[in-house]
Amino acid sequence: MKHIFTGLVLATFLFSNLSSAQESPEIDKKYTKEIDKLAKAKKVQTAFSLITEQEDQTMKDLVTLTEVLAPPFGEDKRGKVFASMLMDAGIDSIWTDKVGNVIGLRKGTSGAPGYVGVDAHLDVVFPEGTDVTVTKVGDTLKAPGIGDDTRGLTMLISMLKAMNKADIKTEKDLLIVGTVGEEGLGDLRGMKYMFNESGLNIDSWIAIDGGSIGRISNAGLGSKRYKLVISGKGGHSWGDFGLANPHHALGKAIDVFSKDAWAYTSGDIPKTSFNVGRIGGGTSVNSIPFESWAEIDMRALSPINLDEIEAIFKKSVEKAIAEYNASGVKGEVTYELEQIGDRPSGELPATLPLIQRAMAATQYFGVEPSLGRGSTNINIPVSKGIPSICIGRGGQGGGAHSLHEWYMNDETGAESIQLALLITLAQAGLEK
Missing domain, CATH: 3.30.70.360 (Alpha-Beta Plaits)
Incomplete structure (x- = not known):
């Protein structure tokens, strides 16, 4: 699974809220060692294997969720299906907040304050009445919204199943969330509520959205x-x-x-x-x-x-x-x-532990990590200085925001879920 890391090409940052631009930030060796040790843990290896074994079911979940349309400000139906999947996967407790975010809590063992959040967004750009029937052409699934960000939701379900089946316990509490309002005029209302009104003490956030494995956003385009x-x-x-x-x-x-x-x-x-x-x-x-x-x-x-x-x-x-x-x-x-x-705009330095862990975990899978920026759910926590990243969902895909959107799973599909799990466990701490 582990390959030789061949290089690191990172963006030059121009944000005025940082003291200076950062050129090609390096991965501190202590995080490389931390990730290597974590990835080799017996329970983590078991979870990795389970994620691969679950791929057929993960793809079935993708079809099920895609065919429940979640238009702007109309995510309720998909939210209920996603909540049901979380419950079936063994979440400890679950609730839907006042704006529609579906929030699953997986309890940690330390009792330490602060949550580690992991999310994908429920909403798609397509209006009510859009035909979201999934068609299969060879190995390719086609339907509006099948990639952005329905694939991310299924990754969360696979992660949770693997953690429970492998008996993985984290030190910190995890929030596994299907958020609303990421697209267009939704204006990040789900994340604004989470960080401005919910009262939840969230100390770090990992969003799963577009792009290939290796993509790491640590900045929000305002x-x-x-x-x-x-x-x-x-x-x-x-x-x-x-x-x-x-x-x-x-x-x-x-x-x-x-x-x-x-x-x-x-x-x-x-x-x-x-x-x-x-x-x-x-x-x-x-x-x-x-x-x-x-x-x-x-x-x-x-x-x-x-x-x-x-x-x-x-x-x-x-x-x-x-x-x-x-x-x-x-x-x-x-x-x-x-x-x-x-x-809001914002950028976090590459020296933050979460970002270092994300880069080291990406390197573990033999993929060149690249830092960048986007207009995603992390705009809100990043603007507040809360450690946050947005990572890619793997596989192959195209036609996002069009009626011809498509997704094809490949070997990076399972790896992207394993990567998300590895980053999450590094940030939340594996029970010793």
């Missing part, structure tokens, strides 16, 4: 999202010609913002982006609309740049609407800004 709604009186395109038109005002607002934002993002700053993703409004081609709207996404590596691009957006809209109303139109338009997304 974003701010708004819905701009412009309103007017509305009327007939001929009879009321000249009346202030929300669509025209929106076009101006987009133009002004695009020019100002492009000038800013083209400067010498860490990568910062902006996008007008959706627009709408109006009733007919021959009607002056009474409402026009657009949804805007802004992202940045640095929290400072994220705040600055947000300020540019607000100032640009205010400027554009004022200029439009002063352009000679009859009446005026008004506007409202509704924040529909707020994901």
Whole structure:
């Protein structure tokens, strides 16, 4: 199982909340030794074998969960199926919190305060009514959501089964969680509740989401999202010609913002982006609309740049609407800004024990670990300085967020579950 580690290529970090950028952080030998010793423990080896033996059932679980659609803000049905699987796998206790997170508790032996959390998200991007029937073509399973992140949920079930069958006990309590609201306008509401309102003392977090084995995110890509709604009186395109038109005002607002934002993002700053993703409004081609709207996404590596691009957006809209109303139109338009997304940025140093353990565990499986960033569930704990990582789900897959999404299991499928287990046991402590 163990192979020779061939190299380490890691990202250069630019976050302003770290004292300095880190180039090619190394794995401390003490963590390599810790992981090697842990992985060779008899019960851990037994659990690894069980994970491989369970692969057929894990794939059946994948089909079952995939065919229970979990649209944005509609994760309840899938949550119940996932909870049932956790109970069948032998979780100690289970509950669903007020926002819909399904939380399983596996008690540790030390009585030490603080939980180690492991999660995959329940929700998919697809709306109610989407056909999520799984089809099989050769070794490939096809269905919307089958990879992102349904595969992650099945990994949690396999891990729990293997721990129980191998009689593995951890020193610290484990939380095994199916979270809600990771995708799109869900705006990480599940994780925001877990870390801001639940009252749970969580001291580290391991998320399983997209990507191949070896992917380790230790940074959160922040974003701010708004819905701009412009309103007017509305009327007939001929009879009321000249009346202030929300669509025209929106076009101006987009133009002004695009020019100002492009000038800013083209400067010498860490990568910062902006996008007008959706627009709408109006009733007919021959009607002056009474409402026009657009949804805007802004992202940045640095929290400072994220705040600055947000300020540019607000100032640009205010400027554009004022200029439009002063352009000679009859009446005026008004506007409202509704924040529909707020994901904080953040980055954790590679020297943290959790990140060192994740890299050492990845190395144990003969895979080159790579640190990076993404917009995932760990944005919340990372922004609070809580040790957190997001790891890949292994196997092969593609077409995420499309109706043609697919997943094919291979040898890295079982290894990705074994890797997740190894990291979790290293962080929670194997009972001595």
